[in-house]
Amino acid sequence: MQLTNDELVLDAEKEIKLERESTLKIIKLFQEISARRIYLERGFPSFYEMVTKHFGYCAGSAMRRINAMKLVQEMPQFEEKIETGELSLSVAADVQSFLYQEAKIERPYSLNAKIELVETCVGKSRREVEEEFARRNPDREKRETQHAISHDRLRVSFSISKELNEKLNHLKDLLGHVDPSMTTESLLERLAELGLAKYDPKRKAERASARKQKAFKAVPRTEVWRDTKKCDATDQEREERATSAAEARPNRENFGPRNRYIPAKESHTVPDDGKGCTFTSPTGRRCGSTKFLQLDHIEPYAQGGANTADNLHWMCGAHNRARNDATTRVQ
Numbered sequence: 325m326q327l328t329n330d331e332l333v334l335d336a337e338k339e340i341k342l343e344r345e346s347t348l349k350i351i352k353l354f355q356e357i358s359a360r361r362i363y364l365e366r367g368f369p370s371f372y373e374m375v376t377k378h379f380g381y382c383a384g385s386a387m388r389r390i391n392a393m394k395l396v397q398e399m400p401q402f403e404e405k406i407e408t409g410e411l412s413l414s415v416a417a418d419v420q421s422f423l424y425q426e427a428k429i430e431r432p433y434s435l436n437a438k439i440e441l442v443e444t445c446v447g448k449s450r451r452e453v454e455e456e457f458a459r460r461n462p463d464r465e466k467r468e469t470q471h472a473i474s475h476d477r478l479r480v481s482f483s484i485s486k487e488l489n490e491k492l493n494h495l496k497d498l499l500g501h502v503d504p505s506m507t508t509e510s511l512l513e514r515l516a517e518l519g520l521a522k523y524d525p526k527r528k529a530e531r532a533s534a535r536k537q538k539a540f541k542a543v544p545r546t547e548v549w550r551d552t553k554k555c556d557a558t559d560q561e562r563e564e565r566a567t568s569a570a571e572a573r574p575n576r577e578n579f580g581p582r583n584r585y586i587p588a589k590e591s592h593t594v595p596d597d598g599k600g601c602t603f604t605s606p607t608g609r610r611c612g613s614t615k616f617l618q619l620d621h622i623e624p625y626a627q628g629g630a631n632t633a634d635n636l637h638w639m640c641g642a643h644n645r646a647r648n649d650a651t652t653r654v655q
């Protein structure tokens with residue numbers, strides 16, 4: 325028999341109640357998974373990555389749950405409000421994200437002030453809490469937002485100071501000979517390349533490798549001419565000779581006490597398949613993150629592991645730290 329209109333509404337109300345209860349349950353499970361850093365041993369560089377890639381939430385849903393999780397972690401008294409729906413997941417997440425942004429610009433809230441803010445937001449819509457945030461911090465329009473507009477394009481929005489705008493325009497003028505109608509995107513592209521050339525450890529290693537090649541071409545000259553036999557030296561022999569000559573010179577690599585410094589000649593030969601962090605979970609999931617990639621000792625340095633290519637692999641910052649952290653269960 326068909327349900328009456330009243331029955332339909334009643335059924336929906338029941339299911340919604342269950343949905344809210346299970347949302348809260350999920351949040352509490354997330355708290356424990358995050359606290360135990362289980363994402364690391366499962367091959368994820370962050371909890372967010374695990375929530376999206378393992379639990380299958382989309383970016384927005386994942387962020388709402390993670391932010392709400394952080395909020396009730398600090399203020400468990402609001403769990404009930406989430407369960408009853410008086411505090412929606414979105415509003416809880418928005419408040420948490422607002423508090424995070426405020427702390428970042430050195431306007432941290434005390435616990436009491438945080439509680440007072442959440443209480444103010446209970447029962448309000450997202451638009452109403454956004455107004456509340458704007459009232460508390462009128463500079464909020466400065467914050468950065470980004471969203472995908474196609475598979476390979478993002479729309480990023482943030483405001484910049486007049487001074488920064490002047491600097492960027494000045495740079496565009498200076499680069500006018502390269503591209504007279506340079507867009508801000510192509511200027512940022514150039515700046516990103518410059519920054520990466522300076523800070524990316526892989527590019528540093530490649531440069532060191534190129535320098536070594538150059539040195540190899542320059543060094544053997546005198547040696548080759550000194551010894552006629554060496555004129556017939558193959559490229560490989562010349563390279564070996566150049567390397568041993570370089571090793572004989574006292575430098576950071578072989579002079580003084582043992583240190584963590586990884587010689588460029590080692591770092592550039594560490595296998596790199598371009599697929600990011602090499603950490604692989606027991607279930608076979610490879611992390612693959614490219615965030616803060618760094619060389620990690622397979623046999624730990626502290627336990628006598630060598631700074632040689634065969635004892636090094638690329639790892640993301642999170643997995644590198646986890647390995648160095650004796651308290652973690654990640655091996």
Ligand SMILES: [Zn+2]
Nearest residue numbers: 601611640643
């Ligand atoms: Zn990793």
